[in-house]
Amino acid sequence: MGIANRLYFSWLLVVLLLLITTFMPETSSYLFKPLQAKWLWLQVVCLGFQALTLGIAAFQNWGWVLRYNLPLTLIGLILAAINLINGLSPNVFGVPAAGLFLVGFVVLAVLQLPATETPERKNTSPLLGLASLTAVVATLGSLYFSEVKHFIPCTLCWYQRVLMYPLAFLLPAGLLGKNPRVQTLALPLSILGMVVATYHVMEEKIPGFSPIKVCAPDNPCTTPWINYYGWITIPVLSLTAFTIIMVCVVIANRQTRKA
Structure with missing residues (x-):
């Protein structure tokens, strides 16, 4: 075949x-x-x-x-x-x-x-390294919260994990293998992750905002497992990580096309 x-x-x-x-x-x-x-x-x-x-x-x-x-x-x-x-x-x-x-x-x-x-080996953008580091840190952070602190991931958290965990493998593999095309594969994952994380932040921060019932009643999406400085919660950290990765990938893709 x-x-x-x-x-x-x-x-x-x-x-x-x-x-x-x-x-x-x-x-x-x-x-x-x-x-x-x-x-x-x-x-x-x-x-x-x-x-x-x-x-x-x-x-x-x-x-x-x-x-x-x-x-x-x-x-x-x-x-x-x-x-x-x-x-x-x-x-x-x-x-x-x-x-x-x-x-x-x-x-x-x-x-x-x-x-x-x-895959053909080419020079990769330093931004791919930043995106890789962000994905790895975000993945390890989520595992720390669930496996060490024993916070129970809600359904929206798992959707974000589905999109983040592969990035923690894909981006470093592309960086080490000098394969800038992984940026094309990472872009839809990071964009979808931003969309889910944004919805999660809105549901958490905006009272009454819940157009789609996603999470189970015994583990609601609005549970503030952490709340640093009155604003920084786990969904906010997730949205920040996906945004950093998306921006890095977009700029790196443009640099690759110009090279």
Whole structure:
């Protein structure tokens, strides 16, 4: 199977798995249970990244993108296997869904494992380094809040994690591999992250602003886990990080075109 077909079929499979996550009651109900959803959300992180990057790569015919997707595919495979083993536990979603995700990630790995094109190495903008640092710090910060301080991420927080965590891998990989094209892949992730973070800030800061009920009643999106100087909350930090990354990527893209 050619590289173009691998990209296309991988993208279709990722989209299908995301649709199953959204519409299958066995999985969708767990996405909104804050104490039970972690394993499934982490798989959504792996899939959400690939839905964008593989879609862009399929239309641009960038076979090298498979190299960047493979690590997250393998992580998703491991997570799905853990879920399958623990599938009888009420704190994890059930065996059929876990088995389906495991099969899906195995097929993705098969499509992405063979040798792919090597991206052309070029000089990258220093701003790519700043964007990489911001993504890594934001990711480590979110893990500190949830795993050390034991703050429970709300649904909007998880949407932002789905968009931020892959950036913490993609941007440093592009920087170290001298591949400025990762900026094109990072741009939609950062823009979507800004949109979600902006909505979260508005819901948190504007009384009565909640046109779409997203978060579960037992873990509302408006819980101020931190509140530095009466303004700086976790959504504000997230919006700041996504904005920095987006600005850096846009300017770096312009510099790359001029070079």
